[in-house]
Each structure stands twice: as structure tokens, then as C-alpha cells.
Amino acid sequence: GAVVSQHPSRVICKSGTSVKIECRSLDFQATTMFWYRQFPKQSLMLMATSNEGSKATYEQGVEKDKFLINHASLTLSTLTVTSAHPEDSSFYICSAMGGWGTEAFFGQGTRLTVV
Amino acid sequence: KQEVTQIPAALSVPEGENLVLNCSFTDSAIYNLQWFRQDPGKGLTSLLLIQSSQREQTSGRLNASLDKSSGRSTLYIAASQPGDSATYLCAVRPNTGTASKLTFGTGTRLQVTL
Numbered sequence: 765g766a767v768v769s770q771h772p773s774r775v776i777c778k779s780g781t782s783v784k785i786e787c788r789s790l791d792f793q794a795t796t797m798f799w800y801r802q803f804p805k806q807s808l809m810l811m812a813t814s815n816e817g818s819k820a821t822y823e824q825g826v827e828k829d830k831f832l833i834n835h836a837s838l839t840l841s842t843l844t845v846t847s848a849h850p851e852d853s854s855f856y857i858c859s860a861m862g863g864w865g866t867e868a869f870f871g872q873g874t875r876l877t878v879v
Numbered sequence: 880k881q882e883v884t885q886i887p888a889a890l891s892v893p894e895g896e897n898l899v900l901n902c903s904f905t906d907s908a909i910y911n912l913q914w915f916r917q918d919p920g921k922g923l924t925s926l927l928l929i930q931s932s933q934r935e936q937t938s939g940r941l942n943a944s945l946d947k948s949s950g951r952s953t954l955y956i957a958a959s960q961p962g963d964s965a966t967y968l969c970a971v972r973p974n975t976g977t978a979s980k981l982t983f984g985t986g987t988r989l990q991v992t993l
Contacts, residue, residue: 770922796979807968807983808923857922861979868913868970868981870923 766792768860770871777848777878785843785874787858793838794860798868799831802855814841848878881906883971885984892959893992900954900987902969907947910974913981914943914954917966926967927954931974959991 767790777783787797796815800808812828814820814835822828830852832844841860845852858871882905892898902912911930915923927936927943929952935944942955952969966988970981 768922798980807985810980813980855920859923859981867925867928869925870915873920873922875920 766790766860766862766867766869768794768858768869768871770858770874772874773872774875775877777876779849779878780847782844782846783848783876785845785856785858785876787841787843787860787871789839789860789862789869792860792862794841794862795838796861797835797841798859798861799833799841799843800857800859802857802873808857811843845876848876850878852876853878881971881973881982883969883982883984885967885969885987887987888985889988889990891990891992894959894961896959896991897955897957898959898989900956900967900969900989902952902954902984904950904952904971904982906973907950908974909947909971910979912943912945912952912969912971914941914952915968915970917968917986919966923968956989959989961991961993964990 769788771786799811802808811826812820812822814833816835816838820833835841857873859868884903886901913928914926917923929936929945940957945952966986968986970983
């Protein structure tokens with residue numbers, strides 16, 4: 765299958781700082797990328813959907829000013845957690861699709877710990 | 880609102896057994912259904928994708944079936960191995976709208992013992 769690379773895999777940051785997570789589609793052009801958050805032993809919770817060149821669509825309850833998403837090219841989307849707090853500690857996963865209805869491929873995930 | 884349920888939540892089987900994981904969804908208006916595997920602390924690996932017009936898909940020891948009208952899918956794993964131990968997630972995509980968002984089930988945690 766296609767490859768989606770997510771970086772970093774782990775990050776520890778101090779409260780109040782910002783953290784950027786990158787998601788790249790390595791061998792296909794991703795018209796749509798999705799960002800998920802996963803709590804321990806729970807399923808994935810969709811945070812936002814981003815289409816290349818346009819603003820992200822956030823799910824209800826997700827603060828768009830706190831979780832900044834940029835999808836500047838067909839192969840790269842970034843999620844920036846701004847002014848991070850310990851409650852933002854979680855596992856974040858990105859997903860990419862080459863076109864509507866096509867197979868979704870996922871990154872390896874990023875374990876964020878805010879201390 | 881689409882709801883996806885997976886049964887059982889956890890399963891432990893001895894190596895070599897064949898097993899079936901179940902996925903049910905409440906809204907049959909789906910475009911496709913995808914099965915994933917997730918290892919602890921890792922992302923998701925796509926296993927099989929079934930389009931709404933298809934009845935089943937096979938890949939190696941895995942076979943996924945889809946009965947859209949009854950809102951069910953099964954993932955059959957033949958001759959299970961310890962390396963199959965992981966959490967298995969199913970997800971459905973609606974056939975309407977432009978967001979193409981997946982709705983995930985809660986997963987089945989599988990352990991294959993020696």
C-alpha cells in the first residue's frame with residue numbers, strides 16, 4: 765500500500781510551548797488529509813479534515829485556534845498544537861487519501877507528552 | 880448518525896485457530912468499508928478495503944465479507960499466528976457528502992497465544 769510518514773513519532777514538550785507534527789504522503793498525492801486523536805484503549809476521534817490549499821474543517825468541540833492545521837501541498841499537512849497543556853497529551857494520527865472514496869492510509873502516529 | 884460496533888471487544892485464541900471478527904454499522908448507505916490493524920503505540924495498517932458493491936475481499940490469510948443490507952462485515956483470519964496479535968478496527972465511509980470521513984468501530988483486541 766501507499767506510504768504515509770508522520771514525524772516525530774514521540775515528542776515531549778513543556779506546558780505553554782507549541783509543537784508541530786508533520787504528515788507526508790510519500791508516493792501519492794493526497795488531496796485530503798485527516799487528523800485524529802486517540803486516547804488509551806479507545807478508538808480514533810476525528811479532529812479535522814484538510815484539503816490542499818483550503819482551510820481545514822474542524823469537528824465539533826475541537827478548538828481550531830489551538831490545533832492549527834496547514835495543508836500547503838499535495839504531499840504535506842501539519843498539525844501545530846499551540847500553547848500545549850498536559851491535557852493535550854495524547855496519540856495523534858494522520859491519514860491521507862488520494863481521492864474521494866479511495867483507500868485511506870495512516871501515518872505511524874505521534875505520542876505527545878506535555879509536562 | 881452512523882454508529883459502528885465491533886464484537887468481541889477482546890479475544891484470545893491459541894495459535895493455529897481460525898477466527899472471525901465482527902463489525903456492524905447502523906446506516907447501510909456506505910461507499911466502502913475498510914479493515915485496519917493497529918499495533919500498540921503505532922498507527923493503522925490498512926488490511927482490506929471492500930467497496931459497497933462487493934461481497935468480499937481476500938488477502939493472504941485474511942478474508943473480509945460485507946453484507947451492506949444487514950449492516951455487517953466480518954474479518955476471517957485463517958491459521959492464526961502470534962504475529963497477528965493486535966487491535967483490529969473496521970471503519971465505514973458514507974456514500975454522500977464531500978468530507979469522505981471514516982467512522983471507526985471501537986476495535987477488537989486480539990491475542991494469539993503459543
